[in-house]
Amino acid sequence: MNDDGPRDRPLCLVTGATGYIGGRLVPELLRSGYRVRCLARSPGRLRDQPWAGEAEAVRGDVTDAASLDAALRGVDVAYYLVHALGTGPDFEETDRRAARTFGERARAAGVRRIVYLGGLTPAGVPEAELSPHLRSRAEVGRILLASGVPTTVLRAAVIIGSGSASFEMLRYLTERLPVMVTPRWVRTRIQPIAVRDVLRVLAGCAALPDDVNRAFDLGGPEILTYREMMTRYAAVAGLPRRLVLPVPVLSPGLSSHWVGLITPVPAGIARPLTESLRHEVVCRENDIARYVPDPPGGRIGFDRSVQLALQRVREAKVTTRWSNASVPGVPSDPLPTDPDWAGGSLYTDRRERAVDASPEALWRVIEGIGGENGWYSFPLAWSLRGRLDRAVGGVGLRRGRRDAQRLRAGDSLDFWRVEEIEQGHLLRLRAEMRLPGLAWLEMYAEREGDGRARYRQRALFHPHGLLGHAYWWSVAPFHAIVFGGMARNIARAATRTPAAPAGEPVRSP
Structure with a gap:
């Protein structure tokens, strides 16, 4: 991996490059003309990425100030795309400590902007009543906004794309259960967004004016209940119509065990995701469009985003994820670093x-x-x-x-x-x-x-x-x-x- 190219091109640091969003953002930034440096605890995991020869990889951890100092040297825009979800019961403290360390070291390094992708929080709900997952995402955003470095916090709900934990949970539940006895959170209204739109906005945020230091809601063009999302997924996937029967007695804790039984999504990820579905997550504003305009055709709708995810996985499934061949440069394609449970059953x-x-x-x-x-x-x-x-x-x-x-x-x-x-x-x-x-x-x-x-x-x-x-x-x-x-x-x-x-x-x- 290298850092070749004209030095006058802005340098972006991508944390979480081995993760779902980070691994797909790197080629977007490269196509936009940026130099890219990736921070990873195990840089070797990036060597099979299709963009490996175009980006620099450095070893480090967001909780380690010394490794951050080296990684942030000369960086213009730093993408914070890591979180401790699924690492244990103390993940909120880990997230808090990591965000503070990252903000402090970014300021000391003279970074021009931090961009953070967090979770969309419900309107009118006290933070104490939020799920630990959403509460931690919101706290990380506040810490970075107060770091002294101009920060963009993007708050998204369910991201539709193969490999996204939320989408994989939706996929497995819908495909494996023609009749579903479901928790009452299937009635929760959600504003999902296609991964392509998320990546487009993330890349566009690198050019935001220096005086922008705020959070933005990020959603797609439709508001759906989780039940509607399952029904429409089934229609796009060509499955028979699913019968969904909500049962009010299933608590979030029981729901996570139910999801774990039906899907291969790990319990440490399924539980915080199901807990987050207790509250409605709908955008209250679309101010980011003033800085990163929507494409001429608008943002991608739910059905089309599902279609793209299924199409790309079916085309690439055998030749990429399971054969370790090169991966096409499309955001919904499987990547070598995607978890084994992503991409549907094989x-x-x-x-x-x-x-x-x-x-x-x-x-x-x-x-x-x-x-x-x-x-x-x-x-x-x-x-x-x-x-x-x-x-x-x-x-x-x-x-x-x-x-x-x-x-x-x-x-x-x-x-x-x-x-x-x-x-x-x-x-x-x-x-x-x-x-x-x-x-x-x-x-x-x-x-x-x-x-x-x-x-x-x-x-x-x-x-x-x-x-x-x-x-x-x-x-x-x-x-x-x-x-x-x-x-x-x-x-x-x-x-x-x-x-x-x-x-x-x-x-x-």
């Missing part, structure tokens, strides 16, 4: 075998799969699956292959489609049979140190609604036979296959 069946043959011989077997060559395991099961697919209007196994030995991206292959092929290394197939979700099959030929091959295989399934989850678990008992047999027989076939193309196609045993 079920995986992995198989791996050492092969007593060359990688070239193994690749010839992989590229020859399907059609008349078969699928190297339990032919009857593949035949029955093809017949079932045709019975429900799918393509079945009737399409076969274009060529008995060679494949190219876009080829149909029985009820699969070749999504990606790296000659000699990777074949990725996307399922086109009728399924309650999205499915892929990946096959890799890799070279071991002794020149022999290693075969790796992954079957991946992204379920669609409760039916998708039920489908995966109903077929999971057969995976050892189908996928295990495939890996075993492909490895066996490779040992008796010449590496160079022959006149006859490879036949499955």
Whole structure:
């Protein structure tokens, strides 16, 4: 990582660059022409970011004054995007101490502006009655505003984007429960905002006049109840209409346990989020638009923001988060630092075998799969699956292959489609049979140190609604036979296959 570029360009420090907003803000600032320095306790976690070579990374902690002094040296705008949510019962004291230290050191370093993203607080509710999560966010904002450095505090409610804890909770609750017995907070009115709009405003705040030192409410164009958000999420995701039955006896504490049971969002995060939903969070003003104007089409609506989040995750899910490949530069894309529970469910069946043959011989077997060559395991099961697919209007196994030995991206292959092929290394197939979700099959030929091959295989399934989850678990008992047999027989076939193309196609045993 480096700090290359003209020194007259303003330098921005981004704390929390390994977090949801910070990791997505860095490329926004770079595109806007700023130099960027990232503060992280473990800078190594940033090396797989797509922007890693364009930003400087330094080791430090917002509670450590010495590391802050080094990180803030020469900084014009400092983004404070960290909080201690989920770290334990004393997170409010940790947040308080960190904000004071950061404000003091920013002032000593001559920082021109601090930008902080906090939480939208309800109107007319005494601070003592707020959830600890919202109360701490509000206190951090006050501390930074009083630091002596001109500060912008942006207060947002639910941020809609894959990876946002609030959005992930909404996603899992809606997708996994066609009938929901819910706490009464589903009636709470909320003003959600798309992550793209949040990032646009955050980046724009770097150019605010020096005399601006205040908080701004930040929300999208619509005000919805949590129940309406779940209903509209289901509609955008193509799920059947959800039946929501509020139950007044579920307290915030019980609600967090209920959320923890249904979703993979950690309890330390789910509890403060559910507690924050007791009160209405609606913007009281939109003054930030005077400084950072809305785009010509206005801010992104709820349905469109959900659509973008789902679209980008489905396109990038296999090739980025779970494969550690490069990540496209779109705010809603998954990032390497996103938590494992973000991005929706992805079920995986992995198989791996050492092969007593060359990688070239193994690749010839992989590229020859399907059609008349078969699928190297339990032919009857593949035949029955093809017949079932045709019975429900799918393509079945009737399409076969274009060529008995060679494949190219876009080829149909029985009820699969070749999504990606790296000659000699990777074949990725996307399922086109009728399924309650999205499915892929990946096959890799890799070279071991002794020149022999290693075969790796992954079957991946992204379920669609409760039916998708039920489908995966109903077929999971057969995976050892189908996928295990495939890996075993492909490895066996490779040992008796010449590496160079022959006149006859490879036949499955």
